Amino acid sequence: MTETATGDERLLYGCMGLGGSWDTTPHSAADVAAAEAAVEAALDSGITTFDHADIYRHGKAEAVFGEVLARAPGLRERIVLQTKCGIRLADGDRPGMYDLRGQTVIRRVEESLGRLRTDFVDILLLHRPDPLADPDELAGALTSLHGQGLVRSFGVSNMSAAQISLLQSRLDLPLVANQLEMSLHRRDWLEAGVLVNTPQAASVGFPLGTVEHARANKIRLQAWGALAQGRFSGNQETPTEQATARLVAALADAKGTTPETILLWWLQRHPAAIAPVVGSVRPERIRACRDAAQGEPRLSHEEWYELWVTARGAALP
Template sequence: MTVQHDLPAGQPLYGCMGLGGSWDAAPYTASDIAHAEAAVEAALDAGITAFDHADIYRRGKAEAVFGELLARSPGLRERIVLQTKCGIRQADGGLPGMYDLRGPTIVRRVEESLTRLRTDVIDVLLLHRPDPLADPAETAEALTSLHRQGLVRRFGVSNMSAAQIAELRAHLDLPLVANQLEMSLADRDWVEAGVLVNTSAATGNGFPHGTLEYCRAHDVRLQAWGALAQGRFTGPDAGDSAAGRLVADLAERKRTTPETILLWWLQRHPARIAPVIGTTRPERILACRDAVAREPELTHEEWYELWVTARGVPLP
């Protein structure tokens, strides 16, 4: 099967941040490759064909290990959508961590990612975090150059508001196809922002209101990192909370897994949110299979019941 190197609306991606071993400078090992291979095979078995990276994950080792897998599996590259991110510089040489969306930096980071991933093109490049010092015209020029050279097919952003996306789009003729944000049943600011308008509780919500609506209006597909909420509602202690018990009950009634219920809660939103699945445990990756194979089977009432139970207090 050959994919069209696009991001289907609402379809899960596999997040590769956990691949590649440690976060320090130590090289990855044969064990790290085997660990990555098991996770990637589970994702493919679950029907996932899009893989999400960033140049900083495991200090580049996540991309490098994935590149090893591509080299070992002829034909795999043409079966998947390969997405990576740039724009974060980790603390190094006495300098603090920072964001860097200067044109030459973007180009250099993309070239380094291509080398590590052992591919000649990135399907989707996301700008990882907004850089307050970036000139949007210079950033757009770098993206245009990468596209013209055939090094990147499509572009998007991550952790950006509607205003920040609009500013970049004003200088860019190419479309922005994705915005990756932290969204889950545990991290609900993205949905709370829309109902806390005109209430005192709105002051405690940090999500930029209007971002979801802007993305939907301009065909910027939403991706949710942290979609499984670090096991809060599906792990060994999930039964200690009312929300965890509800997730388990819905999973039993729908004949699926608790992981799928969490992903369906995101996918059921009209924005067709695409969850990023970050666990490295093959059994937990495979537990997400129904989020690929089945349309979200949550009713209007069930979706709200999950939301209100997780927030712990009634809606305003």
């Protein structure tokens, strides 16, 4: 394990589905067994970075993963462990909120370390921007966590270039990652760049310049929702989705791989070197992503554009 994780992974396994139900009931032995099977499938596929958040399954995703680590001596040294904090789920009459106050971040990281049964995490992401966060206070908390050896690297999630720049201006440590929803279905990050100076530009809410800022500052983009919830490799709801799924299947057949891999290659082919997050709990679907974890994306310039234009259901401007 290197001293500082850099976020240079090709593919991540997203652990949101581990731990059982989305409530506070304790996890079961079956939940731990399911987590073990998912982790084994990820490792077999060449995936060694595991993505968590303190809120996933009300903490149970981290807890079952901690049990997996405890049962497998030496596994912690073979993997990169990433978690997130910054979202507080609704509790009784208190609504859900974002909370990046310095002491809250420190406390939530300490709680995550306890559930994960590890002394440190390689990367901590700030899960959502908190409009009330004081960037100086937040930077101080991150610096403290790093100084104590509890977190090796930091990043963000669901943030714009401007939000990242503000935090980075107060923080000496580099922000190494930004995790955003990106897929062949969720293409706002891509559409924003080509709809400049067109009437359609106002219809895209993605903050223009965020992808370019990441590339210019060596911030690794991580793509959550990368498999588009199965829209192009499972059930389709619209004629455009059906046409896209047929193209994905045809390309997979021609290249001797799986539809899941084609969808991940489409993201990885972008020059921002996007690292998709695979979140399925089904071992067979995790293993279907093996080619995306182990080799360069085998999509030509023309094939990449054909997938994009087919999925958008209209010609480019």
